Every structure is written in structure tokens, then in C-alpha cells.
Amino acid sequence: MGTTVNKLLSEKSIKELNRLKGLYPVRKSVVLMVLHVIYDQFGYIQPEALKEAAGIMEIPLIDFHQAASFYTMFPREAVGKYHIQVCRTLSCELRGSQELVAFLKEKLEIDMGGITSDSMFSLTEVECLGSCGTAPMMQINDTYYENLTRARVEQILDDLRSKSGNG
Amino acid sequence: MAENITITVDGRTVDVPSGTLIIEAARKLGIEIPTFCYDDRLRPVGACRMCLVEVEKMPKLIASCATPVAPNMIVHTDSEKVVKARKGVLEFLLINHPLDCPTCDKGGECPLQDNTYTYGPAESRYGENKIRFIEDSKNQKFDDIRLGPEIFLNRNRCIMCFKCVRIVRDLAGEADLGVFQRGSFANINVLEEIELDDEFSGNTVEYCPVGALTSKSFRYKIREWLLKKSPSVCNLCSDGCNMNIEWSRGEVFRHMARRNSGVDDGWLCDRGRYGFDLSRAQDRLVRPHIRRDNKLQACSWDEASALLSKHLQNIIDTNKGSEVAAVGSPILSNEEAFAIRRFFSDVVKSENVDFQTEYPKPIEPELLDLIGLDGSIKDLESDSTFVFIGCDPAVEHPVVSLRIRKAVSTYKAKAVFISSHDKKLGYFPITNIRIPFSAEAAAVNYLVSRISGKTTGDMADFKIDPDGLNRLADNLKNAGRIHIIAGREFFNHPDRAALLVGLIKLKKSTGAKLSILPPQGNFIGVSRFGLFPSLGHSFENMLERIESGEIKTMFVFGANPIDEYPDRKYIHDVLKNLEFLVVVSPFANATASLASVVLPQAMLPDYGGTFLNIEHRAQKFTPMTENPHSDVKPAWAILGELSSLLDMGNIWYSDSQVRKVMIDTIKEIEGLDNLPDNGVVIRFPAKDGYDPGDVSLAEPETPGIDYPYIMNWTPSAHHHGWITEKSDNLMRISGKQIAWMHPDDAAREEISDGQVLRIGTAETALNLPVIITTGVNKGEILIVNSFSANPVNRLLKKGRPTTFVSVRKS
Numbered sequence: 001m002g003t004t005v006n007k008l009l010s011e012k013s014i015k016e017l018n019r020l021k022g023l024y025p026v027r028k029s030v031v032l033m034v035l036h037v038i039y040d041q042f043g044y045i046q047p048e049a050l051k052e053a054a055g056i057m058e059i060p061l062i063d064f065h066q067a068a069s070f071y072t073m074f075p076r077e078a079v080g081k082y083h084i085q086v087c088r089t090l091s092c093e094l095r096g097s098q099e100l101v102a103f104l105k106e107k108l109e110i111d112m113g114g115i116t117s118d119s120m121f122s123l124t125e126v127e128c129l130g131s132c133g134t135a136p137m138m139q140i141n142d143t144y145y146e147n148l149t150r151a152r153v154e155q156i157l158d159d160l161r162s163k164s165g166n167g
Numbered sequence: 168m169a170e171n172i173t174i175t176v177d178g179r180t181v182d183v184p185s186g187t188l189i190i191e192a193a194r195k196l197g198i199e200i201p202t203f204c205y206d207d208r209l210r211p212v213g214a215c216r217m218c219l220v221e222v223e224k225m226p227k228l229i230a231s232c233a234t235p236v237a238p239n240m241i242v243h244t245d246s247e248k249v250v251k252a253r254k255g256v257l258e259f260l261l262i263n264h265p266l267d268c269p270t271c272d273k274g275g276e277c278p279l280q281d282n283t284y285t286y287g288p289a290e291s292r293y294g295e296n297k298i299r300f301i302e303d304s305k306n307q308k309f310d311d312i313r314l315g316p317e318i319f320l321n322r323n324r325c326i327m328c329f330k331c332v333r334i335v336r337d338l339a340g341e342a343d344l345g346v347f348q349r350g351s352f353a354n355i356n357v358l359e360e361i362e363l364d365d366e367f368s369g370n371t372v373e374y375c376p377v378g379a380l381t382s383k384s385f386r387y388k389i390r391e392w393l394l395k396k397s398p399s400v401c402n403l404c405s406d407g408c409n410m411n412i413e414w415s416r417g418e419v420f421r422h423m424a425r426r427n428s429g430v431d432d433g434w435l436c437d438r439g440r441y442g443f444d445l446s447r448a449q450d451r452l453v454r455p456h457i458r459r460d461n462k463l464q465a466c467s468w469d470e471a472s473a474l475l476s477k478h479l480q481n482i483i484d485t486n487k488g489s490e491v492a493a494v495g496s497p498i499l500s501n502e503e504a505f506a507i508r509r510f511f512s513d514v515v516k517s518e519n520v521d522f523q524t525e526y527p528k529p530i531e532p533e534l535l536d537l538i539g540l541d542g543s544i545k546d547l548e549s550d551s552t553f554v555f556i557g558c559d560p561a562v563e564h565p566v567v568s569l570r571i572r573k574a575v576s577t578y579k580a581k582a583v584f585i586s587s588h589d590k591k592l593g594y595f596p597i598t599n600i601r602i603p604f605s606a607e608a609a610a611v612n613y614l615v616s617r618i619s620g621k622t623t624g625d626m627a628d629f630k631i632d633p634d635g636l637n638r639l640a641d642n643l644k645n646a647g648r649i650h651i652i653a654g655r656e657f658f659n660h661p662d663r664a665a666l667l668v669g670l671i672k673l674k675k676s677t678g679a680k681l682s683i684l685p686p687q688g689n690f691i692g693v694s695r696f697g698l699f700p701s702l703g704h705s706f707e708n709m710l711e712r713i714e715s716g717e718i719k720t721m722f723v724f725g726a727n728p729i730d731e732y733p734d735r736k737y738i739h740d741v742l743k744n745l746e747f748l749v750v751v752s753p754f755a756n757a758t759a760s761l762a763s764v765v766l767p768q769a770m771l772p773d774y775g776g777t778f779l780n781i782e783h784r785a786q787k788f789t790p791m792t793e794n795p796h797s798d799v800k801p802a803w804a805i806l807g808e809l810s811s812l813l814d815m816g817n818i819w820y821s822d823s824q825v826r827k828v829m830i831d832t833i834k835e836i837e838g839l840d841n842l843p844d845n846g847v848v849i850r851f852p853a854k855d856g857y858d859p860g861d862v863s864l865a866e867p868e869t870p871g872i873d874y875p876y877i878m879n880w881t882p883s884a885h886h887h888g889w890i891t892e893k894s895d896n897l898m899r900i901s902g903k904q905i906a907w908m909h910p911d912d913a914a915r916e917e918i919s920d921g922q923v924l925r926i927g928t929a930e931t932a933l934n935l936p937v938i939i940t941t942g943v944n945k946g947e948i949l950i951v952n953s954f955s956a957n958p959v960n961r962l963l964k965k966g967r968p969t970t971f972v973s974v975r976k977s
Contacts (some may be wrong), residue, residue, distance in 0.1 A: 060342030060594065062358050069347040 340593020407780025471665030509695025558654025
């Protein structure tokens with residue numbers, strides 16, 4: 001068996017993986033932590049990077065894919081620079097999340113699960129994010145945006161666009 | 168020892184060891200609790216919930232397959248609550264099940280079908296759409312996905328019992344199969360570009376409790392209830408796994424496991440399972456042929472027998488028995504081997520019999536007592552350290568290797584491989600100690616010296632890195648039950664005598680068990696029942712006598728020396744010198760094409776008989792009762808008829824009749840008369856205290872400048888020897904013939920992965936694609952053998968198991 005060359009994983013990720021390696025008495029328990037490392041670097045579960053990570057951890061690749069496919073919050077395909085997750089659970093739904101979704105689709109010209117051609121935005125629906133008091137709401141990357149209206153959503157998108165100097 | 172616990176099941180009490188699962192305790196009383204996911208050989212998961220039972224004082228129903236017994240437990244397996252729960256479980260399991268029994272292969276032998284009829288609701292209340300997995304491929308929609316060359320999966324029928332995943336992961340130790348997603352969308356699959364093609368993949372199909380997993384070679388061919396079953400024993404390796412040959416109108420459709428907990432424990436490897444198509448292979452010989460006008464032409468048995476008896480009569484009349492030689496093979500049954508020896512020594516008056524067509528040097532007679540497994544197959548599970556020398560159990564003894572895998576994975580035994588290339592037991596942790604090619608004898612001697620505290624010789628001559636051996640020696644000093652196992656490479660080893668001495672010393676200095684395991688089918692049976700050359704010439708000597716004209720007639724039974732003998736050109740030239748060559752074989756082959764007479768031989772499942780496996784267990788196999796090949800005969804029938812034509816007695820009509828004569832002759836084998844289903848282990852008296860004395864090690868050979876690589880070869884798990892190449896199924900599974908080389912060598916020769924190489928000696932060469940890996944030594948080319956397009960024995964020279972080669976881009 002040849003040793004795989006690590007091409008995609010950053011030094012920081014590799015360092016973290018090596019740190020994790022010795023932490024768990026049952027080796028397989030580390031799977032979820034490894035998925036987080038990949039997610040943190042790429043924003044999604046990059047399959048080639050996962051292969052490299054599996055090699056470092058000496059755990060069969062399939063174990064990572066099994067876990068990643070179980071959890072909905074590990075995107076398995078590339079997401080935009082800004083990954084929009086709109087809550088669709090009861091409170092948000094009652095307060096009009098579907099209208100917001102329709103508006104986002106129209107505005108970004110993408111479908112649910114899609115990504116804009118400039119890879120700036122991607123759109124997905126998620127279950128309750130625990131912010132029912134401020135429904136409807138969405139999460140973009142790690143930030144909550146609450147009490148949304150069409151106007152506010154438009155403002156948020158414009159702000160994010162201009163922030164990345166792509167106006 | 169574990170204490171016994173008494174529990175009550177359905178009003179009856181039973182005493183079981185603590186730790187026993189409720190389902191097993193009930194079984195002991197003859198109470199069958201329905202289940203899908205439980206298998207006593209696999210780790211319980213409690214996934215299907217079919218085995219729910221009521222235990223008094225427990226608030227909820229519990230899964231009897233995952234709950235161990237506790238003192239004074241009172242279990243009800245048929246209470247109102249349980250009956251209702253089972254109905255509910257089945258209704259849930261069937262929610263997304265397509266109920267396509269009329270087109271499903273499992274229909275008739277399906278636990279889901281059976282349990283639904285017995286325990287389930289007659290109607291479903293579920294009116295919504297079923298979830299359906301559909302594979303879109305080449306603009307067509309399929310319910311089935313391909314997992315590997317033999318295995319297909321219909322995820323809609325799957326009830327998520329995880330049996331297949333557990334078989335692949337926990338039993339074989341492969342990481343090919345997994346569970347993806349969750350809830351109703353949970354499904355079994357392989358990763359992209361991964362094939363489910365390990366040695367045991369067929370077991371997933373056999374033990375699938377629904378029709379989700381199917382075999383390419385069986386699906387849509389026939390209904391289960393139309394099949395007849397002939398209990399049989401596989402002879403594609405020497406493990407002797409029990410199986411049922413399932414057939415209809417003389418055509419074999421599949422092999423299924425027939426559980427013998429002492430041998431196979433109900434598993435079959437893919438070689439044994441999918442090799443069922445051998446009996447109707449394209450190259451199958453079904454009629455006698457005789458050479459006329461220098462061409463082999465089909466003829467009747469009468470013509471062929473008349474020709475043979477005339478020839479033999481002449482030999483008998485002129486008293487020239489010593490000019491005749493007979494060669495058998497490990498594919499023969501015990502009865503065939505015995506009949507051949509009897510016929511040639513009684514009728515023809517020749518003692519020239521042998522079966523060792525594969526080895527560069529014949530086996531020493533003293534070695535016979537050492538060949539075979541030390542202890543039973545089951546005992547392997549309780550050994551704590553395995554040392555493999557020249558043995559690759561995953562390839563040579565797949566099903567027996569499951570015991571070793573279990574010892575390693577469950578009981579934390581250590582497995583150490585001393586070899587020139589890496590070996591593995593699935594993903595279970597093992598240690599590879601790499602030594603140069605054919606340095607096994609030196610390595611073993613080094614171990615012995617190190618363990619007994621004597622000064623160790625200098626390893627520099629043999630280029631052995633002593634670190635791994637030192638660690639092993641230290642471990643062996645305080646290891647528990649040590650088992651040293653030598654295998655195929657031992658028999659082909661260039662310095663076999665010295666290696667044997669080393670192994671015996673190692674056994675003595677560590678108190679270990681020592682097993683020398685021949686890989687081929689009935690090796691032990693044919694060597695014990697007559698074909699070992701105790702009085703006449705060995706095969707090697709026969710060839711020399713043919714060259715010198717002393718042997719003029721040769722009978723070959725089941726063997727194919729041209730493909731087997733380690734010097735193809737030499738054996739071909741020698742056999743051409745024969746005046747009369749008779750080949751009795753189930754298949755047309757390279758040797759048969761030189762013959763004067765070719766006779767069609769019976770093979771499994773045309774005839775009945777017995778085999779001996781590696782633990783000397785005699786096991787019976789039975790024929791199909793309808794056979795389209797009416798002209799094929801086992802060796803004893805052919806020789807019996809010849810005897811009768813020659814008026815010489817020894818007329819055999821049936822295998823049991825031959826067995827009676829055998830029992831009269833050899834007293835250790837009384838048990839052979841009335842063999843129980845699980846066979847009988849035969850104890851041959853061993854000559855005690857065989858001490859081969861000291862043998863000095865052969866000097867290691869160094870390659871020359873022009874041919875700098877040493878050539879080594881290995882069989883593959885699915886394909887071993889010339890016979891398995893006749894099976895379309897096995898050739899589909901086994902993949903292509905390849906060679907491996909070390910990255911440093913590849914870099915020097917400027918060769919890249921996958922390139923076709925010309926691997927050659929001064930005279931001839933093979934052309935093979937190469938895989939570059941650190942799993943082989945520098946300076947070694949490792950080739951997968953047994954493909955007739957590129958036979959390894961074309962490169963070999965008489966008397967030597969290996970050769971030096973050059974490589975270049977083809």
C-alpha cells in the first residue's frame with residue numbers, strides 16, 4: 001500500500017487531525033470530529049480531502065461517508081461563500097418563511113439546494129434553529145438573521161455582496 | 168467457567184450458561200422465536216425488532232436476540248402482547264417493501280415471506296406512496312444496483328437488518344459495504360468505485376433474509392422449490408467446506424452452505440460458491456477421444472477401452488509393468504486414489520504412482536506425518552499467536568482463515584506473517600515481517616537461536632533486517648498458545664529441507680503447534696490412500712525415466728502437468744517422448760492435447776465419494792441423481808472396467824465398494840464406512856520423533872546484471888490452479904492477471920502504474936500490467952499465477968521454484 005500524498009488538507013487541518021488521533025480509546029469515535037475538521041476548512045465535506053483524512057486517521061473511508069450522510073448539516077457538495085439556511089419549522093413557517101424562500105430563489109436565480117453561478121450564495125432549508133421568538137429567521141454561515149422581511153433579506157444580500165467587493 | 172442460569176420460557180424451565188441470549192435459551196427448548204437480523208455467528212444488533220418477547224416485571228417488550236438471560240427470568244414468546252407486537256413490526260417492515268414476491272428470487276425461501284405468513288397481518292393499513300430507490304443509468308431505470316461482479320442489491324426490498332454489513336465487516340474484515348442516510352431513507356451501498364468483491368461476498372446473498380441481495384449467476388434463473396439438493400464437499404481448496412449442490416434436470420444452479428460447525432461454520436468462500444459452473448464449463452470433456460491420423464477424435468467407450476486393454480494386455484504379457492507410470496492429482500477422491508494405486512500395482516505391476524506434479528522437488532516421505540492441521544479447525548479460534556511462514560490463509564484457506572480472523576478480531580490474538588510480500592486478513596490488525604524472497608529458512612533459524620538464547624548467526628548474508636524478528640522472538644517467549652502455520656510457499660520453497668528443520672526446532676523451542684497446510688483439494692487424501700510414491704518413482708524421477716526411455720506409458724488422472732509443472736518447456740518435451748499417454752480429465756487441457764487417449768472424468772457432482780481435509784476429516788459427497796453427462800466416469804469405474812476386460816479382478820462398480828476394500832486394507836479408516844454428516848477425523852499413526860537432523864542453509868542467490876529481479880508468484884483468492892480458469896463465474900470475479908513491483912524499481916526502470924511489462928528470461932517472457940506498491944520487496948516481481956495466457960511456469964527451469972527476470976516496457 002502506497003502512502004497517499006496530502007494535497008488538499010491545510011497544515012492546520014492535518015495538525016488538528018493528528019491531535020485528534022490519540023484522543024479516543026475506540027478509534028472510530030473520532031469520525032464526527034474529523035468531519036468537522038473537513039467542514040471547517042472547505043465549508044462542505046470535500047470528498048478528496050476526506051480520503052486524505054481517512055488515510056491519516058487509518059479508518060476506512062466508508063465510515064466517514066456513513067456518518068456524513070446520516071447528518072443533514074454536513075453539506076456534501078460545495079456551498080457558496082455565503083451558505084443560506086432558512087428555517088422551515090412551524091414558527092417560521094407560520095410567520096412566512098415560504099415567502100422568503102420564494103423571494104430568495106427569485107432574487108438569487110437558484111433552486112433549493114442550488115448555488116449561484118459566482119459561487120457567492122447557496123440556499124437550503126433546515127429544521128428549527130431554536131430561534132422561534134424571532135421568526136422567520138435564517139442562518140448564513142455562522143450568523144443568525146432574525147425577524148426577517150423581504151426588505152431586510154434584500155438588504156442582507158446586498159450587504160454581503162458589497163462586503164466581498166462584488167457589487 | 169460461567170455459571171448456569173435457570174430461566175422459564177413459555178412455562179418450561181431451561182438451564183443455560185450466563186451470558187446466553189434469550190433467543191438461544193428458547194432455541195434450546197425447541198421454541199423458535201422469529202427474527203431477521205439475528206445470526207448466532209454475528210454480533211447481535213437488535214435491528215429488526217421481530218424477536219420481541221415479553222419478560223415478566225419488565226415494562227416493555229424486549230429484543231430476545233440482544234438480551235442475555237438473568238436469574239429467574241420468566242419469558243413469554245407467544246403472549247397476546249407479543250403476538251400483537253410482531254404483527255405491528257411486520258406491518259412496519261412491509262411499509263416500504265415492494266411485495267414483488269412473484270418476481271423475486273428469494274420467493275419460497277424468504278424469511279420475510281415466511282414470517283409474514285406465520286405472524287403478520289394479512290393486510291396493510293398504509294395507503295401512502297412507498298419510498299422507492301431507483302437507479303438511473305444509461306437512460307434506463309433500475310431497482311437494482313451493482314455492488315460487485317457477482318452481487319446486486321435491490322434497496323427497496325431491504326429491511327435494514329445489517330446482516331450483510333456485519334458479514335462483510337465483522338466476519339471478513341472488509342470495509343466495502345456501509346449504511347447511508349437515516350430513517351426511511353437509510354440504505355445499504357458501496358462507495359463509488361468500490362466493488363464488493365472480497366472472498367466471502369456470496370455469503371451476504373445466502374444470509375439476506377429478504378430478496379435484496381442477489382447473485383448475478385443465479386438471479387432470475389430458476390425457482391428455489393424446483394431445485395434438488397445433493398450434499399457435497401468443496402474440493403477447490405483443502406478446507407473441505409460442506410455445501411449443498413443445488414440442481415435441476417442435471418444442471419447445477421448454485422452452491423449453498425451446509426453448516427458443519429466444526430469445519431466451515433456455515434460459510435462458503437466465493438471460489439467454492441461460484442465455481443458451481445465448472446461442471447458445465449465450455450471445456451468440459453464429455454466423451455472419450457482417441458488419436459487417429461494425428462488428431463484427437465471422439466469415440467465410444469467401447470473403442471477406447473478396447474484400445475487401452477490391448478495396450479495393457481501387451482504390457483502385462485511381456486511383464487513390462489515398470490515401463491508404466493500413473494500420475495494422479497489432489498482433485499481425485501480417496502476412492503479414486505486408492506483404485507489407481509491398486510490397479511497399477513496389482514494389474515499392471517507398476518509402483519510408479521505420484522501426484523506431485525506442481526513441485527520442483529518431491530516431498531520427503533517423513534514429511535507426510537507432519538502435513539495437515541495440528542489440532543482442529545475450531546481450535547484455531549483459541550490460539551493466541553499465529554506465525555505464518557510461506558502461507559497466505561486468506562488465499563489458500565479462505566474459510567479456515569475466518570477462524571483466524573475471529574481469533575484476531577474478537578479474542579485479540581496476534582497474527583504475524585513472515586514473507587517477502589505483505590499479506591492481510593481483511594482490515595484486522597496483523598504484523599508483516601518482510602524478509603527477502605526465499606529467506607524463510609534463515610529467518611526461522613534466527614528466531615530459534617534468539618529464543619533459545621544462543622548466538623544468532625549473521626543475517627547480513629541473507630539481507631534480513633533483524634528488528635522485526637527480534638521483536639517476534641521476544642513476544643514468542645511469553646506468548647500463550649502459539650501456532651506456526653506453513654503453506655503453499657513451503658512446498659515450493661527452494662530450501663525446503665532447511666526450512667522444515669527450522670520449523671521443527673521453532674516448534675520445540677516455543678511449545679507451539681505446527682501445521683503444514685497443502686492448499687490443494689484432497690492432497691492429504693490422495694497422499695494417504697495410495698498416490699504417494701512409496702515404492703516406485705516420484706514424478707520427478709518418472710520424467711527422467713521417460714527421457715531415458717525406461718518409462719514409455721503414462722496415465723494421467725485429473726492432473727495437467729503441462730500447466731502445473733515448474734518448467735513448461737521441459738515437461739512438454741518430455742511428455743512428447745512417451746509412446747502412449749492416457750489423460751483422464753474432467754476438462755480439455757494442455758496435457759490432454761498431447762495424449763493418445765483422452766477419457767472424460769467425473770467431477771463434482773457427477774459421482775460420490777469421500778475427501779480428507781486439512782484436519783484429516785473424512786467427509787462424504789454425493790452425486791446428482793440425474794446427469795446429462797452419461798459418459799463421464801470416476802477413475803475407479805474406468806479402471807474397474809479395464810480390469811474386467813483384462814480379466815484381472817479388482818472390478819469396481821461403486822464408491823462404497825471401493826471404500827470397503829480400502830477399509831479392509833487400511834485399519835485406521837474404519838470410520839469411513841458409515842460417515843456421519845459432519846464427517847470423521849481420521850487419526851493416522853505418526854512416526855514419532857521425526858528428527859531431520861541439521862541441514863545447512865543454502866547460500867542466497869544473487870541476481871545477475873542482465874536479469875536483476877527475482878520472480879515470485881502467488882495464486883489469487885478466487886482463482887487457483889488451472890481448473891478454476893474453466894469457470895466463467897470465477898474468471899469474472901477474479902479480475903485480470905497482474906504483476907506487482909516496488910516503487911524504487913519502477914522509478915529506475917521508468918515504469919508507471921498500470922503499464923504493460925515484458926517480464927522475461929533469456930528464452931521467453933510474459934506480458935503483464937504492473938501495479939506499483941511498497942507491498943513487495945525491492946528487486947522482486949510478484950506475479951498472479953494460473954492464467955493460461957501468461958503461465959508462470961513458462962519462465963521456470965526444472966528443479967528450481969523461481970528464476971531471475973528482466974523487465975521492460977512492452
